Amino acid sequence: MTRKRHRLRCTFAATVAAAAAFAGMAAGASGAHAASAPSVRSTPLPPELEKIRAAEATRLYGDPAERAMADRRTGLISLGDSEISGEGVGSYEAGTNGPDNWCHRSPDSAIHRTGIPADETYNVACSGAYTGNIRIGGSKQYADELVQSDSLAIKARNTRIKMVLLVAGANDDLQFGPVMTDCVERYLLLQGACQSKYEPGWQGRVDALVPKVEGTVNDLKTVMRDAGYADGSYKLVVMGYPSPIGPDFHDDPNFPGKLVCGGLGYDSDTVWGRNTAVPAFEVGMRKVAKDTGVTYLDNSRLFNGHEVCMEDAWARGLYIDLSKPGLPDENSVRQSFHPNYRGHGAFASCLTQLYDSGATEGSCADPASTGTPTLQTLAWDDAYRPLKNEATGSCLDVTASTSANGTAVIGWDCHGGRNQGWWYDADRKSVHTQLTQDRCLDVPGANYTAGAKLIIWNCSGAANQEWVRQSGGLRPAAATGLCATLGAAKDPLTLRPCDGTASQRFA
CATH class of the missing domain: 3.40.50.1110 (SGNH hydrolase)
Structure with a gap:
């Protein structure tokens, strides 16, 4: 140019x-x-x-x-x-x-x-x-x-x-x-x-x-x-x-x-x-x-x-x-x-x-x-929106706006930055960070256990990047009894057994 x-x-x-x-x-x-x-x-x-x-x-x-x-x-x-x-x-x-x-x-x-x-x-x-x-x-x-x-x-x-x-x-x-x-x-x-x-x-x-x-x-x-x-x-x-x-x-x-x-x-x-x-x-x-x-x-x-x-x-x-x-x-x-x-x-x-x-x-x-x-x-x-936790009032945040593989997803004060924007691709059930279309919410190692910390990783269409949206929550498609959970305002986003509480709902 x-x-x-x-x-x-x-x-x-x-x-x-x-x-x-x-x-x-x-x-x-x-x-x-x-x-x-x-x-x-x-x-x-x-x-x-x-x-x-x-x-x-x-x-x-x-x-x-x-x-x-x-x-x-x-x-x-x-x-x-x-x-x-x-x-x-x-x-x-x-x-x-x-x-x-x-x-x-x-x-x-x-x-x-x-x-x-x-x-x-x-x-x-x-x-x-x-x-x-x-x-x-x-x-x-x-x-x-x-x-x-x-x-x-x-x-x-x-x-x-x-x-x-x-x-x-x-x-x-x-x-x-x-x-x-x-x-x-x-x-x-x-x-x-x-x-x-x-x-x-x-x-x-x-x-x-x-x-x-x-x-x-x-x-x-x-x-x-x-x-x-x-x-x-x-x-x-x-x-x-x-x-x-x-x-x-x-x-x-x-x-x-x-x-x-x-x-x-x-x-x-x-x-x-x-x-x-x-x-x-x-x-x-x-x-x-x-x-x-x-x-x-x-x-x-x-x-x-x-x-x-x-x-x-x-x-x-x-x-x-x-x-x-x-x-x-x-x-x-x-x-x-x-x-x-x-x-x-x-x-x-x-x-x-x-x-x-x-x-x-x-x-x-x-x-x-x-x-x-x-x-x-x-x-x-218009597609990317923040995911605000109903219990804590904080937003899901890609740590330090870094899109490298393995970056932790945490709760943080809502500020409207690109690292707090998310898009749910209903066709592929993937959740993309606004930082780049190439990084998705990921269950590392497909470890579907309580307490597993969620990260972003190169979007691949793999099963551990597929999510079901239900009643304001996010559940791994391969383990729908678990829900993405924010225990406190600035905690890591983790998997926990679904219990219907506000800590598992994101508006």
Whole structure:
């Protein structure tokens, strides 16, 4: 998501090169939402765009005419920045891998891999794009690129667009790429964590970018209306960003070290990124979708359990493309901390499920570490709630907000923090901590005995992570005569024989 104008300092480039050397470089169609054929005719394009449209129509159909909606091929299109262009996948379309164009569009990006039936799939997103490269009347990112809304205008007249996907905002006020670069640089140069540098102004950055993304969505709706589409004849999806990093890689027994897997950064910064920075961004993107009346896909938890340096990572860590000449610079490291091939496969699965569901809002995650994402037709913001003990008035709390395997669950004064938020997945009977979708309430060692202390552990779908909710209580599905019990306000959560008392009820 790095902006084209951003440049790394020489000290960083040299340090990255040294780190790399030390590490040995180891490491056509119908569907539930198929657009109906609007009767409104499209407005004429400017001559230069009409020329491009006519040439494209000739390639598609054999002549330049703009066809009636019902006679067109169907299409899907993605617009936005590096998160959806394919940056990080490693395979890129000709002409987008430098030296004069770094859009890094991949034929393996999500829009080309959904299960949504369509004759044509278009990826016009570009690494480094900000909203000014997408909006009506915006600026070209490179000389051989169109403003992305102009590309949409052309595709919408030559095909019957069923879904428009927008992923944007990270390169506006948030400046997510330069922030990530700075955090890595500070780690390599032993300058201290970056959290204290960025956290005070982070919410202000999110607040500033929201109206820009809202304006972009409204511009895309205008483009589609001008192309003859009614608002309800296609699906416009704003997709949020997943957190590429997290602190739980230490639980991997085969963790190779940060230099090898590319997880270069302070652990405290990975906690801040996952627990604060990305969630604030997600809330902003959800507001965009609500304010503009479009569909929202919350992917903020999608990579939980699949972050950089985890066993099945869906994002790249620090990556240096040594095929680029000279010392590492912006363009040789730009693929770092972006979704990889598996990450785009996860995006594609979530988009397909959302499209097929007909929902206007959905959240996607891998709830049992199966490697298969699952859509929930709800918002994570609304799903997680505190569990307040009726007897003590205290809340179930993940000790010290630490999501490592084996962390104790205790009672604590209610404060509304993420370590006191819980979600019960009724389909899998699992209880997830709000810290990460990848940690569940667990009976350690399946020890179903009175006094057993409960913990969080990597969500696996195992029987010792299945719970039955009954009369305000939580019972292990494999031992329903026992109940999760909070004996005193700040006691560990333990199993006790069910007795119906308030210490076993959580509101």
